[in-house]
Amino acid sequence: MRNIIIVGQGAIGLLWYHHILQMINNHGDYNKARLHLLPSKRTDSTYPSAKPRSNKTSTNQVTISYDQYSFTDHNALVHQGKINYAQTEDIEQADLIIFCVKAFQISLALSNIASKLKNNIDIVLAHNGMGTLSELSQDVIKHQNIYALLTTHGCLRSAPFTVTHTGVGSTDIGLLSGVPNLAQQESLTKLLNAALPQVTSHQEINQKQWLKLAINCVINPLTAINDISNGEINNAEYSSTILILLEEVVAVADAEKVNLDLADLKIIVKNVAQATAKNSSSMRCDITAQRMSEIDYINGYIHRLGIKYKIATPENTKMWQAVSALS
Incomplete structure (x- = not known):
């Protein structure tokens, strides 16, 4: 796995970019790897080969250009590094692409480069919510290995290309679509673990996805x-709203053949909120900044499955509608 691309220059994208770059520079097993960043937003008509303008921005007394990033680690140490932007040939040679963009951006971002990709590469989707796999083209699903990446690391973007690691967490990864290849999955997990531990591989990532979805269905909209x-x-x-939200999630999950325990979820949500x-x-940040949120893939996902299975989800529907009105 020598050619790696991170898609997205937000908090999570730069979190992984920084740690993978450090791994390449310091870890002998990966010193021949190549890392590039593909911005999620168009900068001119030559996207995705375009390179962002080199205007400089100053933040926290650290002046950086768009050729650099500034990363403050969890020990409050500031690191600056060079950004290597992905060109067309880098996309064509990619072995691993990690999409660190919003759920609603996944389909378009992947379709923009799909025709340039080799077959059987690892594509990792790192976003909140569920439902993006169904939006991908059948050609992509047929020819690529698609993984879900779930992380509890906290990271805050304070300015363009400037992020702070606000909380150390863990990461779960598992195959969503593709031909299971144990050696390839172990290689991917080993690489990510070398960059930003702890990363755990799962044969059934669906259960973990639903657990995170349940937490997001409560914390994000509220x-x-x-x-x-x-x-x-x-x-x-x-408390009463939280209980109803979780009851609805448990009922819809059961229809999807996923077993979630209501009592456990209540404790988990409380602990996550406290921690x-x-x-x-992220949803509050999006609303405050007047950006589009991922509500369609969180409470909206529960709303749509409720319709599919004829299960009433009034509280999740209410959250979906309220956040949609704010977005």
């Missing part, structure tokens, strides 16, 4: 709608 930090959802005034008490959820 913090976004009420403009509160994560920890505040543990206030008594939200990230001062954090602002």
Whole structure:
């Protein structure tokens, strides 16, 4: 796995870019690997080969250009590094592409480069919510190995190409679509672990996806709608709403043949909110910045499955509609 591309210059994209770049520079097993960044936004008509303009921006007394990034690690140490932008030949030679973009950007971002990709490469989708796999073309699904990556690392983007690692977490990865190849999966997991541990590979990633979805169905919309930090959802005034949201998620998951325990979910949501008490959820950040949110792939996903299985999901539907109105 010598040619790696990160798609997306947001918080999670630069988190992985920085750690993989450090791994290449410091880890003997990977010193021949090549890493490139593919911006998620068009910069001119030659996208995806285009390179962002080189205007300089100053933040936190650190002046960087769009040829560099600034990364503050969890020990408050500031690192600066060079950004190697992906050109067409890099895309054509890619062995691993990690998409660190919003759920609603996945399909278009992948379709823009799909015709240039070799067959049987590893494509990793790192986003909140579920439902993106069904939006991909059958040609992509037929010829590529597609993985889901779920992470609990906290990372905040404060300015273009400037991010801070706000909380150390863990990562889960598993095959969503493709031909299972144990050696290839082990190689992928080993590489990611060398860059940013702890990474755990799962044969059945679906269960982990649903667990994260349940957490997101509570924390994301409640913090976004009420403009509160994560920890505040543990206030008594939200307890009944949280219970109903989780009851609906459990019912829909059961229809999808996924077993979620309501009592366990209540404890997990409470603990996650407490552990990230001062954090602002990604959805709250999106709403505050007047950006499009991933609500369609979180509570909206539960809403659509509720219709499919004729299961009432009024509270999740309410969250979906409320955040959609704010986006």
